């Protein structure tokens with residue numbers, strides 16, 4: 127029997143009903159349940175650099191250990207390989223089927239692969255924008271921080287922050303939940319914020335664009351303590367029990383103290399970090415009270431929504447009416463308007 131050529135998860139998601147596929151990814155989540163007849167089945171979500179794919183392994187699925195080049199049968203109910211699959215690379219061979227008018231992915235063969243030959247970190251989804259392009263964007267915004275440029279540069283150079291910024295996700299789910307997602311999100315927020323600052327200045331509002339640029343670059347500083355890649359984005363314990371808004375303010379306060387940042391700038395920037403979620407309901411203990419904080423907070427929300435829109439419309443079929451599935455992150459359906 128001819129084996130289907132290996133596909134990325136993005137390529138598998140483009141396949142039509144009945145198509146066969148073979149893919150490898152790192153397991154983000156796996157759960158075992160029982161169907162109505164009491165037979166076990168598994169739901170497995172794998173990720174690769176192009177995205178993720180969720181599918182089912184029914185009780186007639188075949189599980190194989192191919193790590194040493196051979197092919198040994200594995201009993202998924204007793205094997206440690208199956209119990210410990212999360213965070214490890216896994217091969218999946220299957221077929222697209224349809225259920226309730228929706229495509230569904232059945233994994234007929236699950237194969238445990240050599241983790242050195244297929245290192246899990248190589249399958250983690252990354253920002254679609256190359257890191258060099260993102261770093262160029264970071265430098266451009268740094269150049270717009272005015273009297274805060276030296277401080278923001280000192281933050282990036284401390285505690286390996288610049289290096290972490292190059293790899294960290296912006297979230298565990300919801301938005302930019304992939305390698306370098308935090309950098310991609312931060313630059314987009316900073317660009318929008320600086321453009322809004324310029325537009326507001328042109329409309330006669332007194333706005334300090336240096337504080338806007340610096341505040342936008344640092345607004346999610348706490349995510350460096352709240353998340354980690356292991357190799358998929360995960361929430362740390364402090365991220366869960368303190369949250370990135372408070373964690374970011376704490377880290378900022380330490381760094382501002384060490385730098386000897388002037389009190390008025392310290393308060394203006396600290397206010398942006400603590401208020402950037404825009405409301406108490408969304409985790410900010412103080413509401414944005416300055417033009418600079420209002421601008422950063424709205425740029426943050428705009429980037430989040432634009433990301434959710436793009437993510438949702440990317441899943442649309444070519445012949446759809448342009449209305450997306452409900453986005454729980456953004457609390458709405460989106461629309462891809464077409465001429």
Ligand SMILES: [Fe+2]
Nearest residue numbers: 345346370402
């Ligand atoms: Fe945030």
Ligand SMILES: [Fe+2]
Nearest residue numbers: 311345346426
């Ligand atoms: Fe943010």
